Amino acid sequence: MKKSKFAIVIALGLVLCLLCGVTTTFSWFSRPRTESGDSLRWSGQYKISNGQNISIKTVESSDDGSTFGENAVTNFGGSLEAGKRRYFCTEISNSGNAEQNVSLFIKGLKTSGTASASGLYVGVNKPLKTYRAYNDIVGSNSTYTKTTLDKYRMYCETNNVSSWKDSTTVIRIRYGTGSVSTPSWKGAVVMTYVKGTGNRVLCGDIPTSATVIQVYANNDPTGANATPYISLSSCKELSTKVAYDVKILSDVDKLNNHRYELWPITENANFINYYSIANISLGSTFNAGLVAGTDYIGNSISYSSSSDSVFTVDKNGVITPVAEGNAKLTTTIKGGAYGDTYSVTTKISVTPASTDPIDTPIVTNLEIKPKATDGPTVSKVYWYIKNESSSTITYTLDDVYISL
Structure with missing residues (x-):
């Protein structure tokens, strides 16, 4: 009996060794x-x-890959x-x-432009x-973190309403979960004035987890200093790609809150995704360009380097390292509706040149x-x-x- 068990163990071991020796990996x-x-020890494979x-x-x-030529x-x-x-x-x-055993390599795959880089794949x-994806292939000598912001952009149009229209008045939007009857407030954001808007338009960003908001002035969310609680379920089209404008009206409701109007704005400025960190080796490039409609909503986008002695960046967001060091990439978008701008920064670290093959x-x-x-x-x-x-x-x- 013991000999039989011993023989089974030996047989299983031989089968395992055989599989390890012949299995193809990709x-x-x-x-x-x-x-x-x-890393050069191939373990018999x-x-x-x-x-x-x-x-x-x-x-x-x-054709569609069914037949192939001879040349x-x-x-x-x-x-x-x-x-x-x-x-x-x-x-x-x-x-x-x-x-x-051999491996098949491709050498020197290149394209230009953010849309081209994002749309090209090898399979x-x-x-x-x-x-x-092409961006992953050319970024093989770089490491990066791409962050999803999960923010809604909201606007407030003060509409020349007394006590709201003054440039010195601070206007906030607070957000929470729950309903308008039982809100659980999580925080508040100071809204930023959008320059060049005659009716004093402001904007602010709230988490996509919010279900209820309120806009208020003078640090007082009561009475005529505030709107009623607003359920985001009434903003039917609200998404990271569609913002909403809260327009303050001159009349008040029974609680003395200012009434408001809501409408969607598609030509807003909002980031959906962006690169928060990127480590790039000398001698390589990194495409930090963002794609309209996928990574951001806006009328235009621009990129700038905090230090051209560390890296430069072109109009498409392609970073070229200059010297080892740390600097920041600023990506700015501009909305088409009110012309508001929105910027995010990426921490860039330029590292020594890699000796690895890029194929x-x-x-x-x-x-x-x-x-x-x-x-x-x-x-x-x-x-x-x-x-x-x-x-x-x-x-x-x-x-x-x-x-x-």
């Missing part, structure tokens, strides 16, 4: 660096013969219309007698379905069997480049090659 991560010591007898050929499909692709770049894809098949041939259909693996540790009696063994990788933006993207891709 990854988007860079190959190990020669400087990193232990790689069968290496220095790439001898291995060759590749990439062909392109003229090798010499130019991977070009223009790609909105919503379209280019399908490729890379054939990896082994004419030798040794089984090998694999076989042997594994996966894809990766991106799309398939790693692909097992290539030795040649058969009738000729080389061919393994195929089906991959594509797609455009998910609303306009044509022009891009370049220098090469496709294999390595460990």
